[in-house]
Amino acid sequence: MTALVASVMTGLAAAAGVISPAGAVAPAAAVTPGGAVPSAGAVSPGGAVSSAGVVSPAGLVDGGADGSAATMAAAFTPASLKSGDVADLVFTLRRSPGTIGDIGVGFTVVLPAAVKTAGAGTTWYENTCGGTVTRPTAGAIQLWDALMPDVGYCSVTVHATAFQAGTYAVSSSDVSEVTPGLVPSFTATLSVTARPYVVAFYQPPGQTAVNVPTALGIAVINPTGVSVPFAFTATLPPHMRVADLGREIPQSPCVTASLAPAGGGTVKAAGTAPPTLGLEGCGVLVPVVVDAPGTYPATGVTVSDATNVPPRVTDVGGIGDCEPCALLVTSLTVSPPPTLPGHPAGARRTAGGLDFGDEFRTPLDTLRD
Known part of the structure; x- marks a missing residue:
């Protein structure tokens, strides 16, 4: 035993487009003299630019007040649970006002150590953003090679569970490998009762x-x-x-x-x-x-x-x-x-x-x- x-x-008895893994700036992520991002704007996990993830110049120039093409928010639903129950951690990606054309999106987020994904195979998440959702390392969730739809928003829902009592937070500081123009701004909190x-x-x-x-x-x-x-x-x-x-x-x-x-x-x-x-x-x-x-x-x-x-x-x-x-x-x-x-x-x-x-x-x- x-x-x-x-x-x-x-x-019984008693967790762009910008930095490659080696730290060098990826050539494809350079900005042209006109200020537009080249035709490949989304970054894949290896630091390479995806041909599908096009960020339109208008999406960056005519975006939000912060220069964003899209924003990223997140929340737990429900925000409290008992040990072993399941909550949905919903990441919502939304177009900024005035953006047009395709917007490539991707990110990596690291969960707190005590919060785990729930479900086998691909049942641990739901995705309306397209692209690919993976768990590249323990505790990390990654979306890459996705495109914002014309409807204005999309979401990635992660089914999460926890067993240890406490309050756990996922915030913008836990997000990395973000595609240009996508701006995370959130703090999602989960309270667990043992x-x-x-x-x-x-x-x-x-x-x-x-x-x-x-x-x-x-x-x-x-x-x-x-x-x-x-x-x-x-x-x-x-x-x-x-x-x-x-x-x-x-x-x-x-x-x-x-x-x-x-x-x-x-x-x-x-x-x-x-x-x-x-x-x-x-x-x-x-x-x-x-x-x-x-x-x-x-x-x-x-x-x-x-x-x-x-x-x-x-x-x-x-x-x-x-x-x-x-x-x-x-x-x-x-x-x-x-x-x-x-x-x-x-x-x-x-x-x-x-x-x-x-x-x-x-x-x-x-x-x-």
Whole structure:
């Protein structure tokens, strides 16, 4: 077991057109004698000028009072949330009065360390500005090669979440690599109230075979600073069920009631979660088996009948200020059944049925202690 999982188990128990990366001024970003920007005005992440991002001379000469062709604002909606909930960080790009023609836009913004994007694949953002939205580095959001539409404005919406209590701000000072003529002017503030939330993780290394037992931990993390009573029903993903090992499900002392019938697809738990630090939590460690090959993310576990916790499993990859989170195994890979006769390696036969080897028993023993 890793030190992190050991900690979990212990807790269960108790961010133009101007500067190239090398610092040189990009030749294409030079201003002509007439004061107009050359036909390629938008800057790509590598410092090169995009042929599509044309900034018209009128857009710079006849723009806003500050000489802008477009302005950039931002706000969180809602401006406050509870741990694990999602808010939209909306960046609105708007043409300045009197601008005409195409306006190329692009920027990079860095989020606070505790604020993370929420959603897999491309579901973490929405974009009406065209171009490309990426996450070039941890905590950075980038729009490049986009054009302002004739309607006068466009937006990039980032779905964001946070888990640590506090007030977090994103402002103009966090914006860099801005295309010429785009002027950021904003401070967006998000207030987060701590509350307990549910996490799930698998027994390392997160690999097993069809019908070979492994373990699924389901725990309540409580960053509120006070003890909080909780209850939830967790439903396992399709093809997964509670394994019958002929013994009780290990649980934390802070869990006062749990129910995980062998062969079933639900796990119920209730108790009082003490204040915790990091990923120390209060919950159960459930032996499970899967009857079909595939990949099973821990977030595939659904939560219902929830008291004082959100009705879902939190993606630990989105938890800010949590270096050890990356060590948790949050996806299970299930291979086809073993082709050789006999029991899988590391297993043994006991009076109570198929049991695990010592590698598995270590966290169980830790949980019991």
